Amino acid sequence: MSAASAKLEVAALNSFYGPVQILFDVGFSVGRGEVVALLGRNGAGKSTTFKSLMGLVDRREGAIRFEAEDIARLPTYEIARRGLGYVPEDRRVFAELTVEENLEVGRQPARGDAATWTPERLYALFPNLAEMRRRPGGQMSGGEQQMLTISRTLMGNPSLVLLDEPSEGLAPKIIEQMADAILAMKREGLSILLSEQNLHFARLISDRAYILEKGRIRFSGTVAELEANTAVRDQYLAV
């Protein structure tokens, strides 16, 4: 992946919670329209990487280039407005707000470089949501919340979406639905960076993968290469 065409390029990223360093010289890239998986066991630093991209950690050093522009010093809301959409692992739907209102919070003006989403388009993508527009986010099942949190982020018309463990805790049927939705997003031209603890879900949708362990990148390659490399998988991934 050449630097010029990369959507997101991260180099020498070090992140801290208080005095504790969590990420060490992390570097990776996501190409235009590409789906990249960031893999690693629980506690490897995947969520911290995503939070670092969004400016939600206490301190971070290093370069984060989005669309060839350094966003490492921008406040969180500016990063989001540039087109970086964040779907946190704990979903964080607004429990008191209805489905419609959750989507409203995410709404941002249309952007030239990315697909434009409306509630109706999202209801088409996630038919379950269409049936519960007035339901408070706190009264939805885990799968429904996951659909809502992705939809909410898409309302900002991002060009790159960060999905933190999108399959976590979901029933197999919902996981399939989720994979379809992610592929639909890909067809819309979105770039996607997702994190997972193992290959099961990631292999269905990803082009390339990185493996993170104890805050350092240990592997980088195509999904096919990773599937072939049992040693690396056994050493760094959950079963």
Add this chain to the structure above:
Amino acid sequence: MALYVVQFLTGLANASSLFLAACGLSVIFGVTRIVNFAHGAFYMLGAYVAYSLTQRLEGGLGFWAGILVAAAVVALVGALLEMSLLRRIYRAPELFQLLATFGVTLMVEDLVHLIWGPQDLVGPRAPGLDGAVTVLGLPVPTYDLLLIVLGPLVLGALWLLMHRTRWGVLVRAATEDRDMVAALGVNQKWLFTGVFTLGIFLAAFGGALQIPRTAVTHQMDLSIIAEVFVVVVIGGLGSITGAFLAAVLIAELNAFGILVLPGISLVLMFLVMAVVLVIRPWGFLGKPIQTGVKTIGEATRPWRPWSPATSVLVAAAILLAALMPLLLGSYGLSVGAQILIAVVFAVSLQFQMSTGGLDSFGHAAYFGLGAYGAALAVEWSGLPMEAALLVGPLAGLAGALVFGWFCVRLSGVYFAMLTLAFAQITWSVAFQWVEVTGGDNGILGVWPSDWASSPAAFYWLTLAVAVVCVLVLRHLVFSPFGYRLRAVRDSTVRAEAIGISRQRTQYVAFAVSGTAAGLAGALFAFLKGSIFPDVLSIPTSIDALVMVLLGGVATVSGSVVGAIVYTMASIWLMSATDLSRLVLGAVIVFLVVAFPQGIVGSLAGLVAGPLERWRRPAGAARPVALPAEGRQ
């Protein structure tokens, strides 16, 4: 029957203004996580500005324009305050946020004094609404009926704003999860400013609406803020509907309490709050809140026992203090005794704050109870000073046992607000129970026994008490009990896992602290020879907080220094200027913005580095302080 109906209506009318003020505070807290102590000051400003405007504007239209413009003007001032001050302290510990907004309150008080003069002002009646309507044969002011309608109207309007506009949806979302709202591309800066402005508008509107009903006075700010805290705590921080329900409840309690027994309404308010909090610690409609930064000062250095050198220094300082009567005249000695009493007071608060993490905003309650306990022992039972000096701390202890039982169930801002509310209730009792406390006239003639009546003897007595008190509290800090306290402060979950009960441990600390504060209060009564309700007032609580924070909350010695510096500075300030509150308020605001660690804490942070290196030659490893401390 008719009387009850009318009284009920009066209660509803009172509830409206209370609701306006309380829901503003609640909304602001929900989004910014700041408990705006200055809310009462803005309520008062609303009344004063409305008074001035309605003096100039004629007729019904003029009156209502005056009320609304007053609220808008004050809201604008609020917006400026948010942009200039609050934006700097959103990430500060909540205690500092409370202090800074209290500093603003002090400044507003003196500014109001400057602009509108010291006298109470009586505003105009609302044109066309100055009559009364007969309800079941009894007159009810027409204006009251208007207020009764206005409360639910405002509640409805706020509901529409919060549910039918994008701005309102963003506010509700931010109340739940600020970071997520930012991650979705919303610039919170303006959201915060907007919410703060709205909250201040509501408070000022509530204050302005009072001018046809009551005189505009300088006490409006602190009297409303205590009630607002009670309402918000009962209703649940962040909940508008909760604030409405609680405002109606409290106002009705007051209205009917007065029928039963004037003065009992406060006790009722207290009881209701207590019951609600025991059943629902987060209020009617509130939710457990993740309180933000809890510990003050990241650079909290480990506690360690005195080195021999430090012990010598301390002994020398005590000796020097004991020699003061050879140098000072009687005025100097009375100032000296006052400083020593402040030291005891400050150290008693520091004990619960630093070791227990209990940031009390109502420490005056125990100081005042001690003072009144001692004074009443002399006046009613004719006890000598020696006995009264025992009654004082016991009164402090009793108060701490009663109030603490409720307070330690809560933490963070809820704890701070509840302690303040209890102190304010105690103040009101002292103020209103004239037969026992003499009310505003206080209790006079509280003189020491003969042997302690000379300035030097009394000074030595306070010195002895102060030294013993500080040493005992310090000893407790390093006792197993002190370790348990810090364990629950630092990690409640882990401490409870090894069998330490947070509530019980903190309850004991609260009681110890209240006892020591009571002792300080008892000495204070004998120093002054008289006692007035202001020993129980909010400013007394704040004095203690500022002393502790000046010294840096982490160390006992810091509080001692803080108490000395602060007491001398405030005595000097009182004599040097009429605008002492303006200066003090500005200083508090400045300190919070400039030294978020406390002065001694910040300086120590600067000095500690080089000093450590100087004491410990490079390469010489030193054992970690903790195990050594454990054996102490």
